[in-house]
Amino acid sequence: MDLHDFSLRQLREGLQKRDFSAQELTQTLLKRIHTLNPELNAFVTVTEAAALESAARADDRLAKGESGTLLGLPMAHKDIFCTADLPTTCGSKMLKNFVAPYSATVVERLAAEGMVMLGKLNMDEFAMGSSNETSYFGPVRNPWNTEMVPGGSSGGSAAAVAAGLVPVATGTDTGGSIRQPAALCGITGIKPTYGRVSRYGMIAFASSLDQAGPMARSAEDCALLLNAMAAHDPRDSTSHPAAASDFLRGLDRPLQGLRVGVPEEFFGEGLDPEVAAAVQVGIDQLAKQGASIQSIRLPNNPHAVSTYYVLAPAEASSNLSRFDGVRYTHRSSAVENLDDLYQQSRYEGFGAEVRRRILVGTYVLSAGYYDAYYLKAQQVRSLIREDFRRAFAEVDVIVGPTTPGPAFALGAKNADPVSMYLADIYTIAVNLAGIPALSLPCGFTQSGLPIGMQLMGDYFADDLLLNVAHRYQQETDWHLARPNLKAGEA
Amino acid sequence: MDWEVVIGLEVHAQLNTATKIFCGCPTTFGAEPNSHTCPVCLAMPGALPVLNGAAVDKAIALSLAIGAELNRHSVFARKNYFYPDLPKGYQISQYELPVVGKGQLTVQMADGSEKIIGVTRAHLEEDAGKSLHEAFVGQTGIDLNRAGTPLLEIVSEPDMRSSAEAVAYLKKLHALVRYLEICDGNMQEGSFRCDANVSLRRPGAPFGTRAEIKNLNSFRFLEKAIEYEILRQKDILESGGSIVQETRLYDANRDETRSMRSKEEANDYRYFPDPDLLPLVLDEARIEKVRQSLPELPDAKRERFMQAYQLSAYDAAVLTAGRDLADYYESVADGVEGKLVANWVMGDLLGALNKAGIEIQDCPVSAEKLRLLVQRIEDKTISGKIAKEIFEEIFHQGGEIDAIIDSRGLRQITDASAIAAMVDEIIAANPQQVAGFRAGKDKLLGFFVGQVMKASQGKANPDQVNTLLLERLQKPE
Numbered sequence: 001m002d003l004h005d006f007s008l009r010q011l012r013e014g015l016q017k018r019d020f021s022a023q024e025l026t027q028t029l030l031k032r033i034h035t036l037n038p039e040l041n042a043f044v045t046v047t048e049a050a051a052l053e054s055a056a057r058a059d060d061r062l063a064k065g066e067s068g069t070l071l072g073l074p075m076a077h078k079d080i081f082c083t084a085d086l087p088t089t090c091g092s093k094m095l096k097n098f099v100a101p102y103s104a105t106v107v108e109r110l111a112a113e114g115m116v117m118l119g120k121l122n123m124d125e126f127a128m129g130s131s132n133e134t135s136y137f138g139p140v141r142n143p144w145n146t147e148m149v150p151g152g153s154s155g156g157s158a159a160a161v162a163a164g165l166v167p168v169a170t171g172t173d174t175g176g177s178i179r180q181p182a183a184l185c186g187i188t189g190i191k192p193t194y195g196r197v198s199r200y201g202m203i204a205f206a207s208s209l210d211q212a213g214p215m216a217r218s219a220e221d222c223a224l225l226l227n228a229m230a231a232h233d234p235r236d237s238t239s240h241p242a243a244a245s246d247f248l249r250g251l252d253r254p255l256q257g258l259r260v261g262v263p264e265e266f267f268g269e270g271l272d273p274e275v276a277a278a279v280q281v282g283i284d285q286l287a288k289q290g291a292s293i294q295s296i297r298l299p300n301n302p303h304a305v306s307t308y309y310v311l312a313p314a315e316a317s318s319n320l321s322r323f324d325g326v327r328y329t330h331r332s333s334a335v336e337n338l339d340d341l342y343q344q345s346r347y348e349g350f351g352a353e354v355r356r357r358i359l360v361g362t363y364v365l366s367a368g369y370y371d372a373y374y375l376k377a378q379q380v381r382s383l384i385r386e387d388f389r390r391a392f393a394e395v396d397v398i399v400g401p402t403t404p405g406p407a408f409a410l411g412a413k414n415a416d417p418v419s420m421y422l423a424d425i426y427t428i429a430v431n432l433a434g435i436p437a438l439s440l441p442c443g444f445t446q447s448g449l450p451i452g453m454q455l456m457g458d459y460f461a462d463d464l465l466l467n468v469a470h471r472y473q474q475e476t477d478w479h480l481a482r483p484n485l486k487a488g489e490a
Numbered sequence: 491m492d493w494e495v496v497i498g499l500e501v502h503a504q505l506n507t508a509t510k511i512f513c514g515c516p517t518t519f520g521a522e523p524n525s526h527t528c529p530v531c532l533a534m535p536g537a538l539p540v541l542n543g544a545a546v547d548k549a550i551a552l553s554l555a556i557g558a559e560l561n562r563h564s565v566f567a568r569k570n571y572f573y574p575d576l577p578k579g580y581q582i583s584q585y586e587l588p589v590v591g592k593g594q595l596t597v598q599m600a601d602g603s604e605k606i607i608g609v610t611r612a613h614l615e616e617d618a619g620k621s622l623h624e625a626f627v628g629q630t631g632i633d634l635n636r637a638g639t640p641l642l643e644i645v646s647e648p649d650m651r652s653s654a655e656a657v658a659y660l661k662k663l664h665a666l667v668r669y670l671e672i673c674d675g676n677m678q679e680g681s682f683r684c685d686a687n688v689s690l691r692r693p694g695a696p697f698g699t700r701a702e703i704k705n706l707n708s709f710r711f712l713e714k715a716i717e718y719e720i721l722r723q724k725d726i727l728e729s730g731g732s733i734v735q736e737t738r739l740y741d742a743n744r745d746e747t748r749s750m751r752s753k754e755e756a757n758d759y760r761y762f763p764d765p766d767l768l769p770l771v772l773d774e775a776r777i778e779k780v781r782q783s784l785p786e787l788p789d790a791k792r793e794r795f796m797q798a799y800q801l802s803a804y805d806a807a808v809l810t811a812g813r814d815l816a817d818y819y820e821s822v823a824d825g826v827e828g829k830l831v832a833n834w835v836m837g838d839l840l841g842a843l844n845k846a847g848i849e850i851q852d853c854p855v856s857a858e859k860l861r862l863l864v865q866r867i868e869d870k871t872i873s874g875k876i877a878k879e880i881f882e883e884i885f886h887q888g889g890e891i892d893a894i895i896d897s898r899g900l901r902q903i904t905d906a907s908a909i910a911a912m913v914d915e916i917i918a919a920n921p922q923q924v925a926g927f928r929a930g931k932d933k934l935l936g937f938f939v940g941q942v943m944k945a946s947q948g949k950a951n952p953d954q955v956n957t958l959l960l961e962r963l964q965k966p967e
Binding site: 098100101104314320366370374 | 529532533534535536537538539540541568570572574577578579580632758760761762765766767768
């Protein structure tokens with residue numbers, strides 16, 4: 001096995017035993033990035049010099065006998081997290097030249113662990129998209145088939161992890177942006193309970209839905225990274241006081257007696273038969289490991305997408321107002337007056353999908369429409385939350401497909417926003433409720449594309465989801481499959 | 491038939507917290523532009539607001555002081571609009587659920603009458619920055635030092651019926667926030683400013699269409715803007731026109747209001763609950779803690795002054811209008827006659843301060859000095875007239891009262907034989923007036939008192955002069 005295929009645990013052992021140094025590890029991955037990234041386009045910024053410096057510092061600490069869990073381990077951040085003195089673009093022309101004067105809490109926390117950041121990862125512009133095609137810096141390609149999208153919005157993170165450019169990466173999930181690309185790229189990713197990971201310094205898309213989480217090749221690696229990411233942050237008022245936890249502790253608990261619910265609504269029209277079959281095999285596997293399976297109902301789930309596409313754009317239309325051409329953003333040169341400054345800068349700086357969502361959001365908040373759209377959507381959101389509350393009175397975990405189909409071809413859904421929105425039909429309700437959910441690989445299509453299975457849990461049951469996924473991965477090897485990339489020599 | 495004016499005020503009181511409402515930047519006025527800023531108040535991407543509890547406690551204090559409903563659950567909302575000095579593109583405010591609900595304020599009018607003005611609500615919000623147009627040719631400078639400064643917006647019911655009532659209400663509120671020490675009340679720097687909603691109607695008719703006059707930053711401007719607006723609206727209505735609902739600006743230089751934007755041009759602010767902030771929940775312990783820390787409030791102080799110092803309602807109201815003045819008065823009145831002190835403070839002292847344009851807290855005559863001066867009148871060392879001269883002197887040039895009395899020989903003459911000698915001299919020198927007085931012209935007594943006082947250079951004790959004069963003049967020859 002090559003270094004780029006190692007899990008975090010294996011890498012840590014290697015570093016501790018001096019099989020290789022943090023600098024050697026960093027150099028190996030940087031070389032692989034240089035070879036593979038031109039085609040995959042997963043990284044928008046590679047911070048080679050800074051990475052080698054921080055690897056050297058990690059080696060010094062390792063030499064002194066320090067044994068921090070993540071010390072010297074490489075990673076990369078989705079380019080939605082502000083990183084001091086480095087570009088933070090959020091996939092947008094608007095922030096093409098933005099250098100943040102401060103770092104996001106998540107960035108600070110991982111740096112404090114001694115992790116080595118290799119760069120910033122491509123994403124859909126302002127996290128709005130399900131294919132990574134809305135990025136100003138061009139689409140990311142799926143390592144399993146470069147004609148296919150990697151999913152989005154954390155497409156760069158998913159592709160980089162799947163391709164072995166980094167063992168782990170951060171992502172963010174507003175309506176499925178961790179889980180959907182994780183599924184399409186055959187990796188594991190968890191959207192934690194809302195409030196688990198600080199949003200400070202993470203560029204907001206829809207504040208009440210956004211949540212950062214780890215993306216990795218196994219549940220165990222997700223747990224390791226989440227241990228460092230999750231903590232109460234006084235700088236984020238929505239951060240939960242009991243956000244921190246040890247997600248490794250319960251990882252090995254047996255699944256005997258686990259109550260698994262399978263929602264009927266997730267297996268209806270629109271679900272690809274290959275995906276349905278693979279997820280069924282995954283559910284059978286859980287049963288084999290001791291779980292009891294029962295059918296459940298989430299009757300309001302069919303309303304999740306339309307509810308989301310009122311609330312998320314509403315919040316986004318306000319969150320993105322700060323990108324106004326006045327301070328750190330793109331500013332149009334064709335400006336005669338203040339209205340021009342706003343209109344032209346924003347027209348030039350935002351891509352079509354972002355503009356569409358700002359328009360939708362502005363509309364649903366407008367006088368005369370607020371009650372019919374925003375308020376109504378909030379009411380439906382309560383009903384969706386209530387669905388889950390009822391379900392979790394009966395079961396411990398809800399299982400279903402992560403996406404209705406496998407990765408689709410680049411450009412296939414660009415002409416029809418609604419078909420693109422439906423790529424998140426199974427992931428969105430989770431964000432509306434604020435509960436945790438995880439996607440893990442459970443099979444492949446005949447054409448060799450990964451299929452993801454989604455586990456959903458009650459509030460703060462993130463550890464249970466990681467536990468179930470980890471036990472599943474002890475008995476299966478879907479997560480060990482690797483795409484066949486030309487640069488195997490790296 | 492007459493018109494009745496209907497006025498409601500929206501007051502913005504800048505809360506005097508040490509730091510801004512959603513970040514840790516200082517709120518001090520007058521710093522180098524943009525030096526009091528951080529990622530949060532600059533609205534950097536990803537920066538998030540965290541509520542400053544001190545601002546909340548100040549809102550609670552106001553609520554308790556005006557007996558208002560205190561909402562145990564209130565919500566911050568975003569008011570969305572674009573302006574260069576509004577860095578987030580929205581202002582964090584409170585909309586449907588403000589922290590303070592209905593309350594009221596009783597104001598005393600000059601004629602001694604009282605009027606109750608309803609307070610609709612008060613809510614917490616953040617101030618915007620400042621756009622600087624003067625220093626830049628063809629450009630606008632943005633200073634975000636003020637962005638995020640906490641404001642309490644206090645909205646009244648449309649209960650005022652004259653500019654005098656509006657001014658009385660604003661003054662009362664101004665005194666109150668300073669009593670509570672929640673706002674420095676500095677109107678020039680904009681820490682206490684108001685918008686006035688003004689409309690006219692026939693008495694008893696429904697409310698007319700209103701105009702909103704923005705950003706009035708003095709009591710005088712409020713009065714003049716309302717007076718102008720009454721005339722403007724009256725002219726329009728009486729010539730058959732109708733009032734346009736609009737926002738107007740008061741131009742103090744030209745003493746007029748002019749249109750800023752009409753209702754049609756008004757922003758749709760697209761308010762919605764701010765998802766970055768949790769609802770503000772107040773528990774009883776917190777409210778009780780603020781209640782314990784409240785100072786004596788103006789109405790209670792006025793009552794106490796009337797009792798303790800034997801003052802009229804009017805005097806007590808004037809003296810308790812401001813906390814600094816009330817404190818000054820109490821220091822002076824410590825151990826001396828309250829009414830006499832009230833006359834001095836309200837007369838000579840306030841007159842001199844007004845004339846010099848000085849605030850009471852910067853008064854050049856300390857309370858201790860004024861008390862000594864009043865004591866010297868009480869113990870008959872000097873006359874009231876001499877005291878006025880000494881006051882003028884120490885107000886403008888400073889100096890010690892007893893030293894001035896001694897070095898100038900201003901001590902009152904109370905020696906009966908000395909006064910008698912002066913009285914006899916004046917009587918002897920004015921036989922005609924003596925005859926007149928004895929023939930029944932009582933008023934001539936004043937003439938004699940004046941002459942004696944003049945002869946004594948104002949130092950003779952006036953009571954003794956009076957007594958002696960009457961004694962001599964009424965004694966038949």
